[in-house]
Amino acid sequence: MVSRKLAFGLGVFVQALGLAKGDVTVYYAPGQNPLQATGSAAAAAASYTGVAAYNPTTLTPPPNFPIQLVQGGVPGLSMQIPGHFFGFSVEMSVVDQICDTFINVPFLNLIANLVARSGQFMIRVGGNTQETAAVIYDTIANGRVMEKNLTGVSNPTQTPPLLITPGYLALLGNISSLINVNWILGVPFYTPPNFQLDIVELGQQYLGEHLIGIQVGNEPDFYVDHGHRSPGYGPQDYVNEFGELVSAMNNPANSVNQHLLIGPNVDQGWNLQDVWNTGFADTYNNNLAALAVERYPTDNCFAQFGTGTPRDPQSLFPTYLTHQSAQDMASPYPASTAFAQTKGKPFYMMETNTASCGGFAGISDVFGAALWGVDYAMTMAYNNFSGIMFHFGGHNVFYNVPPPTNQSDFHQYTVGPIYYSAIVVAEAIGPSNTSQVQDLGANNGDPNTPAYAIYENGQPVRVLLVNFIDDPSGNSDVTSGISIGGGQTGLPGTTPASVKVKYLRASSVSQKGNYTWAGQTWGTQFSSDGRPVGDEQITTINCDQGNNVCNIPVYAPSVALVFLSDAAQTENAGEPSTTYATTARTKMYNTATVDPAVLATSNGAKQMSSKLASTSKGSASAAQGIRAQLPGLGVVLFVAFGGLGLLGRGW
Template sequence: MVSWKLAFGLSLSAQAFVQGVTIHHVPGQDPFAATTATAAAAAYTGAAAYDPTTLTPPPVPTNLNKNFQLSVIPGGVPGLSIKVPGRFFGFSVEMSVVEHLFGKNSTFIQVPFLNLMANILSRSGSFMIRVGGNTQETAEVTHDFDAFPNGRVMEKDLSGVTNPTQTPPLLITPGYLALLGNISSLMNIDWYLGIPFFDVANLKLDIVELGQQYLGKHLIGIEVGNEPDFYVSHGHRAEGYGPPNYVDEFGQVVSAMNNDANAANRKLLIGPNVDLNWNIQDVWDTGFVDRYNENLVALAVERSVLHLSFLIFNQCRLGRYPTDNCFAQFGSGTPRNAQDEFPKYLTHQSGQDMAGPYLASTAFAQTKGKPFLMFETNTASCGGFAGISDVFGAALWAVDYAMTMAHSNFSGIMFHFGGQNVFYNPFTPPPTNQSAFHQWTVGPIYYSALVVAEAIGSSGNAQVIDLVANGGELLTPAYAIYENGQPVRMLLVNFVDDPSGNSDITASISVGGGQTGVPGATPASVKVKYLRAGSVSQKGNYTWAGQTWGDHFFSDGRPVGEEQIETVNCDQNAGVCNIPVHAPSVALVFLSDDAQTENNGQPSTTFATTARTKTFNTASVDDAVLATSNGDKDAGSKLGSTSKGSANTAQGISAHLPGLSVVLSLALGAVILSGKRW
């Protein structure tokens, strides 16, 4: 194994940022103001990740029951899920975007990425990331560490694009795997890796070998085949290819690994990784699991969402996804109006429909003692929707969807990342040519990851149950989380968009049937954290327990603001705790102090940096000057140049913002490795 020495140093311009920041909002941008104006997508031509399009929320329901009872009973409650790991909510990353998201190579890791992951890990204890997707199928390894200029670890062969999904073959160096290994040396992240499976006659196991070398115990699975049920329509297999063929080819991988001395851990394989183009029961009927039991570490399926993976000969694949946006993105499939699709995400029905096709398979997996994973999913195929995938409604949707999947006996669900050209990324680095002056953009799915991590906790003993709350009302779902037979937390969702407060709900929670003076009885008080925004259509500036990661280009990965945990006093005589749930919001209720501190007892690690990539044209403004300046004005449209060597022919900036000072640092990441270059 390589010996690693890691060094960090702080170079942020103001350490006070760690303690607190005052945010001055432009009029109309109050984080709790309802932002429901619409904007035409055609008017915006920039990257999808920063699209300003907003949609109108669904109308307020007229018959919503706003007060209802919820009772949780200690002991063996029928309907509890299997035990759910703290890392249940994971991420799926397309192989081709690893450099942009994680870091240039193993000696230069993105610090904002580390900070963002540290926030989740402080709640979940561990985390899982799947690196794969369409691009895994043609990935090859060169063993030359210096194969690419500027220390890069990956190159795309754009001239080799031949299949209907327009996926470029990838060439990676061992430094690609060393990058993942260095991340895991800093934090408890485990990895699933995809391997090429298009050409089983010439199997290449380099990724398996290097994965075991560089990741060690943090390599927890190898994905064999990315949606093989679409190989025929993608042009990668002959007509008639079906489950028996895949199962036989899977055996060729098993055989190759058994004969590879550099792939010592053979129980890492994961299959069948299919969507809904095959009946998954047909795969089970082949005897797949029993045949390869000794090599299978988990079973998995996908609801693939990336780019053109749904575009097969002018057909847009839906499975039972909430919907797709393939026509708008790529001109194929069925045209869909985002405004019409928006309400479909703001209901518990969406999560139920997503989980429903797999209930028989999760039950089957339990009989075989195998975890069952959703390897790749997100809001919509073909990159998602502007105004749906990138707004607060998506955060509510992902929380509810994930909790439904936990209740349905999945052992993990991974939300996918694409590049700058998708709407649904949990977080997005700035474009490379803007990294000197822009920070990262944190999307709604990231907030969902934080909420679900705290709801499930880090014990590994959590069991989830859908309480069928409020008479089964689809706008107000609720869940209870048990540990060792005792209810410890409850999660309540209000999908309704109503800034007036007239649609706020109150859930009257009783513990132990409302008894008093007995173990497990309703406590004297409970703690509550809220995920909030002013509207389901709001972009950015959401808050989780009072903390935010801001708007576009705002975040270095650290939360801004003081954490706010509310205390709700209970009526022990009546045996109830009345929990308000704002419209819209999520409320996470901790039924004891231990339940709250279990998974948030330590502050998240903050990673600093010694990297400086730009030592000119970076500026800071005195806080007092900024607070009193007309920051929403454009300085009379008198524009000046900040390019090095250029003349400033316009009115001086200092006339509008006196006290301008130059700083010579930028919060990018560097992890320094000793010994061998990687």
Template sequence: MLLPPALLALSAALLARAARGAVTVYGVQGALGVVTASGTPAYTSDTAAGTAVFDPATFAGPAAFNPVILAPPPPPPPGALSTDVLLQLPSSASDAQGFALSAPLAGPFLGFSIEMSIVNQVIGINSTYVQVPFLNLMALVAERSGGVHVRVGGNSQENATMVQSLPGGTVIAKAAVPGSATNTPDVFWSPELLYMLSNVSSLVDVKWYLGIPFNETTQLRLQIAEYGEAVLGQNILGFQVGNEPDLYVSHGHRPPGWNETNYFDEFGIVVDAVDGDTHIPMKGNLIGPSVSGTWTPEDIWNTGYIDAYASALGALAVEHYPDNNCAALYPDGGFGLPVNPQDVFANYLNHTSAQNLVARYVNSTSIAQSAGKPFLMFETNTASCGGFPGVSDSFGAALWGVDYAMQMAYANFSGALLHVGGQNNSNNPFTPPPTKMSFFEQWTVGPIFYSTLVVAEALGMSGASRVADLALNNGNIYTPGYGVWEDDQLARLVLLNFITDSSGASDYNVSFTLGGPQFGETSQVPPNITVKYLSAESVSVKENITWAGQTLGTRFQSDGTLQGEEQAVIIPCDQTTLQCVVSVPAPGAALVFLSDQALAESTPTTTQTFPTTAMTKTIKTASVAASVLATSNGDSGADRVSLSSTDKNGLTHANGASPFVNDALVATIASALLVMCIAV
């Protein structure tokens, strides 16, 4: 019989406890928050509505559900912003001499990185219990971009070990690592994990990145690649070798002095092992170096890495976050005073943020192109160490995500993955509810998830889109814009407005013409254009966000489907003045479709949804404290020193012994759970 989710979670906790004599509590700083007798959090989604500043000092719940509302930056003074923008664009990419267009973007661009230690919460419990909201969310992206790329890995992949089975048929179990600098747990995974991912791919066009453990290279564990290829086949995109190796010394994974040359040598050990493993038939799909910023990519290229391992590499990758909230999460971690989120909010609300983030990698994207390799941003988000409450989960983050993704596309990245951690992260694109609530129709979709929908529709699914930063409005940092040429024709525009101004004085109008003598083309405009808007009241809000009039709901109220009727605005173009005029609200983003074909390609005619067949919260269902399950990862602060945790605040074992999995122990726990299940 299928065990209830809480009981399955309990089995993982029991496994860790039996193995080393202690239950590891991941991630929640303080209590889970006030919970009513029915199991519903006492704070409600209404708390976060509106634009009023709200920062309760007493909130002690998971960061993913924090109610913090920050003050939006004030609008620029009158006259500082041109609200009437004239734009003349070549209709053909071949005539775009004044614009530096990207190379064609093949395949889905903006996807997700899911920490391995939380797959049982986010994706599913096993191959027969897959989270319906997760399927619905993936379908939304896949139907707009022709698929979605998802990585399962992160810090927790490094200590992952395969076991043949786990209690209740679940996919993973966790045990704390004594003395671990990052306190990332040992993850024990069963092949059921791969069958679950395969079942997801059979329902939605999802392809996967996985990670080969790299915590030590004297006894490699290649089962994730052996079983991964056997089970997932063509749905495997590649295997990461080393997650942020430039942080290994500070995390205690390697001795002091371990450097780029050592990484080069040890990567070669994995390459040789994979080449000699007959159970890994597909070669040439390893991914590295995945440095986070302590080392630059050039530090790795200078070792001869690309030439030496060209035949083994499927893609080159980096990981980077623009900031970190580590001082707040680790008061004794040597980070100084915590950052006030209000002080950094404005940093995300201008075009300079995206430009500076991407500029450091322009040389490497060029090197990757010369080598014929995709270049990936393998893990990113607004900030590491869980993000900033009120910033990472605001509408401003959604606008930032669009700008950042489009800037990466413009700079010849091949794709980017937004990281998903546990309930102690403010920056999650989506978060399951606390375990005392139902798993269905009570998810929380973060504002940054809307970025993936906008970018998917902007780039389309042809694999032939080319992007240019238009330096819109004389390069004004609050009103950036992009052009997307597809199959040589200008197909779409992406126009953003980072300003919050309810008066309407900071809305701006873009009047554009296609072609002109300077491009060797006849000036023209289409009969009409169609515009979809990403909208909210303020950059500060977390809810009441809409994409083309539809919403994914408020906190604890989403099943992963868009609610409401789609509202696309049709705007006639003036055939006399040869101008089309688009208004961009403050704040908001406008996606402009210049042809019916471009609109049709990006707009699903039907949306695939998935019903739930599982019943939760039945009478006498076993439960476990949500704080035990609130795992969280994604700490990628490039400058951090040794930390106490990445699975925040996990407890080390009292006896200091190494965790292990014992078949007899597994059988004992499974028998106990069977008795418990029969009893309820």
């Protein structure tokens, strides 16, 4: 009887399900519908009349798109790209937050990871705050190397004038003494001809050969909008003022190297061709170390500062998850990068990121930004940029940053998505300085699955594949069939017996933190000391040499970096990253310690009672009054803090 009742109940339940008539609509962000993105099709639903839970409809797997590579004489390659192509831009006013006066150990470890892959690293220190910086030779309270005049803020971004000491430049020099970091410094340019040249003089003194550029002007095409020049200020005015700076540097009293200058550093306010038409590059050819621009895809200034146009991050998010974004960012510049090559000058993207004015929550700090950063950087390399520097501000932005300064004693760094982009691109381009990049237009130009080939000395060595689609089901995973020679090339097939692949992965484009690169991660918020956690996982994929193809799965979402030979992979492995101990300095407060001799002979009941008080130096606490009531709390604190890895460590 029990079984009959159960059967009857199930029958009624199924019948009720069959009577349900409600429609369900599934919404996808534009360009992110996995069926649309892959061209998959479903079987005719009308052929099945049962309930949805048992519908046998299947989807056509995403296509296996071919990538045909050839050896030697490949048309359409970029120029040779330097290994340190991917760099960082640090706002001049926040160097003390990112590096710290002491030099934060996590910062050293993070940069060491990149130097191990690229041989050297490039950091620009500047931005809006470079324009009003001045050197003072007096000390600043609490041993700081910099002070902000918050009563004199300007610009829509509320930029404060800076006072910096020689110790500021010494800090950068000390970093370069530990790691092979090269610097570009911004020189104040707001009040010509009264230039403040102390910054570059001290830069030369403390940085030496590691000073590779001096940025002249930060977005001068916006000077009028920011109230720093009179209406009508244009390209010729900038070029004239550039000449005034060169003259000031030629003054023997200054002793400044005037051959390291970088300009014009404009955004989209002027037509670049109008700048070149002034004769700028020819007139100052001997003074120019490089030509440069700055650009962001959009801004978040309204939310941050109440200026400009309101932006909706939710509607903007899908625009970052397509190759079209990178192509749009590169589209204004092919003529200018070609022009720079005729002048023998590098061409830099001096400052960029997901959005100016600090980026967007939910865009700048999620895995989608890591995919975007990889695709964007590789597109700029393909378009003959010599370097691209992703900008990092302070704690009021959504880019990756160290912990807030009042938490730096017990929290560590938050490593955001763009750092992962830097690691991937460093390995893709490699340290040889001979790499050439080709946008393959793969998968019939599908903007969801861009792909790049990297050549060295005419030979394909690596392939980088991106899948922007957000679909954890696996239905939007794609497979790339990579072939070398053979087919319609007229050349013999030379596909290797196997290849190695590293994956950049996360569960979703919206995931915050804990991404993995070849199985290793830099963790979540406040968790990284700069060293990757976990064992490296490099996937070996056997190829079908009979059919001259290596089938590479590219998960949705992910990046796959394919090494076509063992040499191509070991070249990019570099030397082991130098790591720096987290006990570099001894802390005298905000620590949990106990005398080992006391611990060995005590159950913790009373020996720590005289130590229990406030965690703030110099203050008292109501905790003193409860010592007698909680005599064992000392050991509890010891175990808790020791278990968290805080005991005996100094930050």
